[in-house]
Amino acid sequence: MPATGYEPAPALRPREFARWTWRQLTSMRTALILLFLLALAAIPGSVVPQEAVDSVRASQWKEQHTQLTPIYEKLGLFSVYDSVWFSAIYILLMISLVGCIVPRLFVYGRGVRAQPPKAPKNLSRLPQHRELDGDDATLETAAAWLKRKRYRLVVEDDVVRAERGYLREAGNLLFHLSVLIVLVGFALGGLFGFKGGVIVVAKDSFANTLSQYDDFRAGAFFSAEDLKPFDFTVDDFNVTFIREGREAGMAHKFNADLTYQSSPTAAEQRKKISVNHPLHIDGTDVFLLSHGYAPHITVRNADGRIAWSGAAPFLPEDSSFRSFGVVKVPDAESKNGRTQIGLEGEFYPTYAFIKGKNGGPFSAFPDARNPAISMLAYTGDLGLDDGEPQSVYALQKKHLEPIRKADGKPLRIDLAMGRSTTLPGGLGTVTFDGVSRYVKLQVSHTPGQVTALTGMVLALIGLLCSLFIRPRRIWVRTRREGGRTLVEVAGLDRSAGGDLSGEIDGLVAVLQPTTARPPAAQSMAGESS
Amino acid sequence: MTHDQFEVLSNQAVAACAVVYFLAVLAHLAQWAAGRKVSEPVAEQVTVGGGESAPVAVEPVAEDDARMEMFGRIGVALTVVAAFIQFIALVSRGLAADPVRVPWGNMYEFTLMGTWVVVVGYLALYRRFGLSWLSPVVTSFVLVTLMIDVMLLYTPVVPLRDALQSPWLVIHVVAAIIATGAFTLGGMCSALFLVKQRWEEKHAGDATRSGGYLARLPKLEVLDRIAYRTHAFGFPIWTFAALIAGPIWAHYAWGRYWGWDPKEIWAFITWVVYAAYLHARATAGWKGRSAAIVALVGLATLWFNFVGINFFFGSGSQHSYAEPQPTAVVRTL
Ligand code: HEM
Numbered sequence: 069m070p071a072t073g074y075e076p077a078p079a080l081r082p083r084e085f086a087r088w089t090w091r092q093l094t095s096m097r098t099a100l101i102l103l104f105l106l107a108l109a110a111i112p113g114s115v116v117p118q119e120a121v122d123s124v125r126a127s128q129w130k131e132q133h134t135q136l137t138p139i140y141e142k143l144g145l146f147s148v149y150d151s152v153w154f155s156a157i158y159i160l161l162m163i164s165l166v167g168c169i170v171p172r173l174f175v176y177g178r179g180v181r182a183q184p185p186k187a188p189k190n191l192s193r194l195p196q197h198r199e200l201d202g203d204d205a206t207l208e209t210a211a212a213w214l215k216r217k218r219y220r221l222v223v224e225d226d227v228v229r230a231e232r233g234y235l236r237e238a239g240n241l242l243f244h245l246s247v248l249i250v251l252v253g254f255a256l257g258g259l260f261g262f263k264g265g266v267i268v269v270a271k272d273s274f275a276n277t278l279s280q281y282d283d284f285r286a287g288a289f290f291s292a293e294d295l296k297p298f299d300f301t302v303d304d305f306n307v308t309f310i311r312e313g314r315e316a317g318m319a320h321k322f323n324a325d326l327t328y329q330s331s332p333t334a335a336e337q338r339k340k341i342s343v344n345h346p347l348h349i350d351g352t353d354v355f356l357l358s359h360g361y362a363p364h365i366t367v368r369n370a371d372g373r374i375a376w377s378g379a380a381p382f383l384p385e386d387s388s389f390r391s392f393g394v395v396k397v398p399d400a401e402s403k404n405g406r407t408q409i410g411l412e413g414e415f416y417p418t419y420a421f422i423k424g425k426n427g428g429p430f431s432a433f434p435d436a437r438n439p440a441i442s443m444l445a446y447t448g449d450l451g452l453d454d455g456e457p458q459s460v461y462a463l464q465k466k467h468l469e470p471i472r473k474a475d476g477k478p479l480r481i482d483l484a485m486g487r488s489t490t491l492p493g494g495l496g497t498v499t500f501d502g503v504s505r506y507v508k509l510q511v512s513h514t515p516g517q518v519t520a521l522t523g524m525v526l527a528l529i530g531l532l533c534s535l536f537i538r539p540r541r542i543w544v545r546t547r548r549e550g551g552r553t554l555v556e557v558a559g560l561d562r563s564a565g566g567d568l569s570g571e572i573d574g575l576v577a578v579l580q581p582t583t584a585r586p587p588a589a590q591s592m593a594g595e596s597s
Numbered sequence: 598m599t600h601d602q603f604e605v606l607s608n609q610a611v612a613a614c615a616v617v618y619f620l621a622v623l624a625h626l627a628q629w630a631a632g633r634k635v636s637e638p639v640a641e642q643v644t645v646g647g648g649e650s651a652p653v654a655v656e657p658v659a660e661d662d663a664r665m666e667m668f669g670r671i672g673v674a675l676t677v678v679a680a681f682i683q684f685i686a687l688v689s690r691g692l693a694a695d696p697v698r699v700p701w702g703n704m705y706e707f708t709l710m711g712t713w714v715v716v717v718g719y720l721a722l723y724r725r726f727g728l729s730w731l732s733p734v735v736t737s738f739v740l741v742t743l744m745i746d747v748m749l750l751y752t753p754v755v756p757l758r759d760a761l762q763s764p765w766l767v768i769h770v771v772a773a774i775i776a777t778g779a780f781t782l783g784g785m786c787s788a789l790f791l792v793k794q795r796w797e798e799k800h801a802g803d804a805t806r807s808g809g810y811l812a813r814l815p816k817l818e819v820l821d822r823i824a825y826r827t828h829a830f831g832f833p834i835w836t837f838a839a840l841i842a843g844p845i846w847a848h849y850a851w852g853r854y855w856g857w858d859p860k861e862i863w864a865f866i867t868w869v870v871y872a873a874y875l876h877a878r879a880t881a882g883w884k885g886r887s888a889a890i891v892a893l894v895g896l897a898t899l900w901f902n903f904v905g906i907n908f909f910f911g912s913g914s915q916h917s918y919a920e921p922q923p924t925a926v927v928r929t930l
Pocket of ligand 1 (some may be wrong): 093094095096098099161162164165166168531534535871876879
C-alpha cells in the first residue's frame with residue numbers, strides 16, 4: 069500500500085451520518101423505491117383472506133392450511149394492512165414526503181413573488197431558440213403577446229423576460245400535503261370508528277348496545293360509551309324476485325321499513341332503507357346489506373310445555389336461498405330428566421326434491437313459495453356454559469349425540485310449514501310454525517370520512533395543477549447589428565412532458581407576420597397547447 | 598323495438614364492427630407494407646450514390662408515400678365507421694335491459710365499452726399527435742380484445758344488481774373506463790418506445806437500417822412525451838375513479854368507504870405504480886427506459902385487476918359480478 073496519497077476516509081460522525089441518512093430518505097429515488105415497496109406489500113392482502121375484511125373466510129382458510137397458518141400468522145399475513153412491515157413502509161414514505169415537501173414549501177414561499185429570471189447570456193443554448201429580424205416595436209409586440217398569454221413580465225431596454233406556470237409547483241405541494249390529510253382521515257376512522265353487523269328478523273327491534281351485535285370491530289380508541297343510544301324496529305321487509313325469463317330468481321329490489329328513535333325519549337321517525345340508501349342517525353349509519361329467512365320453530369317437551377320457540381335466522385348458501393341454520397334448546401327434557409337439544413340443517417324457501425342417488429332436497433326458487441326444513445337432531449350438552457364463545461349459527465357437537473330412529477339411523481326432521489313431528493325417546497315435538505324474513509344490517513361509525521374525502525379532492529386539484537400547468541420561461545432579446553435589429557427568441561419548458569415549440573412558433577409568427585415560417589417538422593408530432 | 602330485439606341488434610352490431618375493424622387492420626397493414634417495400638432501395642441509393650442519385654429516389658418515395666397515405670386514410674375511415682357501429686352496439690345493449698340501464702354491468706360490457714374508449718381516444722388524438730404509426734397497434738388490439746370478449750366473456754343482458762344501482766356507479770365506472778383507455782393507449786406508446794429503443798441500439802451506426810415500421814415511428818423523445826401525456830391524462834381520472842368515486846359508492850353500497858377488498862387493493866396498487874411512473878420520469882437515471890417499464894407494469898396491474906380478480910379471486914371479492922355471496926356472521930361477544 070503506498071504510504072503517500074492515502075488518507076483514511078473520515079469516519080462519519082453521528083451528526084453527519086444523521087444528515088446523510090436524512091438526505092437519502094428524502095431523495096426522489098427513495099420515494100420511488102418506497103412507492104414500489106408499498107405496491108408490492110399490498111399484494112399479499114389480496115391473496116390471503118384478511119381477518120378485518122372477512123373473518124369467516126380467514127378462519128376457514130386457517131382450518132384448511134394448518135401448516136402455513138402459524139407461519140403466516142407470524143408474518144402478519146392475515147392482517148397485512150396493520151402489520152408492522154406494511155406500516156413501516158408507509159410511515160417511511162410519509163416521513164420522506166414531509167422531508168421532501170417542507171423544504172420545497174419554503175423555496176416556493178420565497179419564490180412566489182420572484183420576477184422572471186435574467187436571460188441567460190447565450191440564448192442559443194436553450195432547447196428552443198429562433199432568430200429573426202425585427203424593428204423597434206418588436207419588444208413591445210412581444211410583451212403584449214406574452215401578456216395576453218398570461219405571462220409574468222419584465223420589460224427592459226433590450227430584453228423581455230417572461231415566466232408563467234407558478235401554480236404548478238403549488239399544485240405539486242398541495243397534492244403531496246393532501247396525501248397526509250387523507251392518511252389522517254383514514255387513521256381517524258381506524259382508531260375511533262366501529263363497524264358492527266347484526267341480523268334483525270322482521271318485526272323485531274334493535275338497540276344500539278354492544279350485546280346486540282352479532283359481530284363487532286372497533287378501533288383502538290373506541291369505547292363502548294361512544295355508541296349512540298338509538299334504537300329501531302324493522303317493521304317490514306320487501307323483496308321482489310323476478311319470476312320469469314332468464315333473470316328469474318334475481319332479487320329485483322329489496323328494502324326495509326324502519327321506525328327509529330335517536331334516543332329512548334326522542335320522537336319516532338320512519339325511513340325506508342335499501343342498498344345504496346342507508347339510514348343516518350346521530351353520526352352513525354345503518355346499511356342494509358342482505359337478507360334471508362328465519363323459520364319459526366317450536367320445540368315442546370313431552371308434556372306439551374314449550375321448551376323453545378322463536379325465529380331462527382338461517383344463512384343463505386346460494387342464490388336459491390337454500391339456507392343453513394341451527395336451533396339450540398338449552399332447557400329440554402327427556403325420559404331421563406333434563407337435557408339439551410340441538411337442531412342443525414337446512415331451510416328451503418321453495419322445497420323441491422330430486423329422486424335418485426345424487427338427488428336430494430333443493431330450493432327451486434328464492435321466494436318462499438313452499439317453505440320446508442330438513443334438519444338433524446342432537447341431544448346432550450350444547451357447550452353453552454363452558455365459557456368459550458361459540459357461533460350462534462353452528463352447533464358445537466363435542467358433547468352431542470345424534471337422536472336416532474328405532475333402526476339406529478340418525479333422525480332427520482323433514483317438515484313442511486305448519487307441520488309437527490314427535491322426537492323419539494320422550495324428547496317431545498318439533499313444529500315448523502312459519503317463516504319470517506330477516507335483514508342483515510351493518511351499523512358503522514367512521515369518523516374522518518369527510519377529512520379523507522376533503523384530502524382526496526384537494527389532492528386531485530393539486531394533481532391537476534401539477535400535471536397540466538406548464539411552467540415556461542421565454543426571453544426575447546434584441547440587438548442592433550449594423551442597420552438591422554436582430555431578435556432572439558428562446559424558451560424553456562420546465563415541465564416533464566413539455567414541448568414549447570408551438571408556443572415559440574406562435575410568438576415568432578406575431579413578431580414576423582409576413583415571413584411566418586411553417587412549424588418545424590418536429591413539432592408536427594408534438595403539439596401546440 | 599322490444600328489449601330482445603335490442604339485444605339482437607347489439608350482438609349484430611358487435612359482429613359488424615369487428616368485421617370493419619378487421620378491414621381497418623388490413624388497410625393499415627397494407628399502409629405499412631407499402632412503406633416498407635420501396636423505402637429500402639431508396640436508403641441504399643442514398644448511401645451508395647450520395648447526393649446526385651437522391652433525385653432519382655424521390656419519385657418512388659413520393660409514390661410510396663402517396664400509397665401509404667391512401668391506405669392510412671382508408672384505415673382511419675374504416676375505424677371511424679367501426680367505432681360508430683360499436684357505439685350503436687353499446688347503446689342498444691343499454692336499451693336491451695329492462696329497465697333500461699347504462700351498458701356497463703358486467704365484464705362483457707366493460708370490455709365493449711373499454712375498447713370503444715381506446716378507439717375514440719386514439720381518433721381524438723390522431724391529428725394532434727400525428728398518430729398514424731399507432732393505427733395498426735390500436736386496430737389490431739381492439740379487434741383481438743373484442744374477439745376475446747365475445748368468445749369468453751359474453752353474458753346475456755340482465756338487470757343491474759341492487760348494489761350497482763347508483764349514480765355513483767355511472768360516475769365511477771365511466772371514469773375508470775376512460776382512465777383504462779388512456780392508460781392502454783399510453784402503454785402502447787411506452788411499449789413502442791421500448792421496442793424502438795432496442796432496435797435503435799441494435800442498429801446503431803447501421804446506415805442501411807431505414808425503412809419499415811420502426812424507422813417511421815416518431816423519435817424516442819416524442820414517443821416518450823406522448824406516452825407521458827396520455828398517462829398524465831389518465832392518472833387524475835384514475836385517482837378520481839378509484840380513490841374518490843369508488844369509495845363514495847362503496848360507502849353507500851356496503852357501509853365502508855375502503856375495505857381492502859381485492860379489487861380495491863389492486864386499484865390502489867395500480868395507482869401507486871402510476872404515481873411511481875410519474876416520479877420516475879422526474880428522477881435522473883429513471884427517465885426513458887425505466888419509466889416506460891414502470892408504465893407497462895402499471896398497465897399489467899390494471900388489466901390484472903380488471904380480468905384476473907374476477908377469475909382468480911371470484912367470490913372473495915365483493916366486486917365480483919356474480920351473485921351476492923352470503924357471508925356468515927359469527928357471534929363472538
Ligand atoms: C404517497 C406517496 C406519494 C405519492 C402518491 C406521490 C405522487 C406523485 C405524483 C402523482 C406526482 C406527479 C405530479 C407531477 O408530475 O407533477 C408526484 C410528483 C413529485 N413527487 Fe411525489 N408522491 C409521493 C411521495 C413523494 C415523496 C416521498 C417525495 C420526496 C422524496 C416526492 C416528491 C415528488 C416531487 C419532487 C415531484 C415533482 C416531480 C416533478 O417536478 O415533475 N413524492 N408525486
